[in-house]
Amino acid sequence: MAWIVEDRLKQYQPKRSEPYLTAEIKAHIEQKYFPRYPRKQAALLPLFHTIMHTYGYIAPQAIDEAAAFLEISRAQVQDAVTFYEEFRLQPSGKYVVNVCRSISCELCGHQAVLDKIRDVFGIEPGETTDDDKFTLFEVECLGACEQAPCALVNEDLHGCLDPQAFASRLQALPDHPAAGH
Numbered sequence: 143m144a145w146i147v148e149d150r151l152k153q154y155q156p157k158r159s160e161p162y163l164t165a166e167i168k169a170h171i172e173q174k175y176f177p178r179y180p181r182k183q184a185a186l187l188p189l190f191h192t193i194m195h196t197y198g199y200i201a202p203q204a205i206d207e208a209a210a211f212l213e214i215s216r217a218q219v220q221d222a223v224t225f226y227e228e229f230r231l232q233p234s235g236k237y238v239v240n241v242c243r244s245i246s247c248e249l250c251g252h253q254a255v256l257d258k259i260r261d262v263f264g265i266e267p268g269e270t271t272d273d274d275k276f277t278l279f280e281v282e283c284l285g286a287c288e289q290a291p292c293a294l295v296n297e298d299l300h301g302c303l304d305p306q307a308f309a310s311r312l313q314a315l316p317d318h319p320a321a322g323h
């Protein structure tokens with residue numbers, strides 16, 4: 143049996159003075175989600191989604207703040223945030239390219255899509271380009287199997303991918319995504 147040792151020092155992110163859970167985010171969650179559920183804890187996933195939409199990732203400090211806000215332990219928050227792969231714990235590029243690796247996409251050539259992205263942009267899954275424009279991930283089924291192979295670029299689904307055409311489409315994206323993407 144091998145031990146997997148993580149370099150926690152590299153994961154260290156200094157605390158910032160202003161909170162991630164701003165008054166605006168808290169008010170949004172309190173007004174929209176707290177009335178729906180008997181316990182604050184139930185608003186954990188909507189809170190994560192709000193943090194992801196606002197910052198693009200969930201910082202360790204945001205996990206602490208979420209625990210305090212929802213009156214649960216940090217371990218409970220950490221448990222949930224690490225269970226779902228769409229919640230990222232590190233900053234990513236301006237465009238997050240999620241290539242589906244589940245069975246339909248695998249059979250229809252997801253590896254060729256990944257290979258083309260590696261050749262053109264020089265990144266493997268989990269990596270970000272030097273200009274911080276693209277981060278690549280492999281993800282499970284995107285629910286669009288009839289369009290395999292497919293990928294989600296930020297919130298836009300791209301289906302029936304031709305590797306070269308997809309890479310060209312990515313290259314043509316503006317340096318800054320439009321608001322809401």
Ligand code: FES
Binds near residue numbers: 245284285292
């Ligand atoms: S297997 Fe790729 S979208 Fe379902």
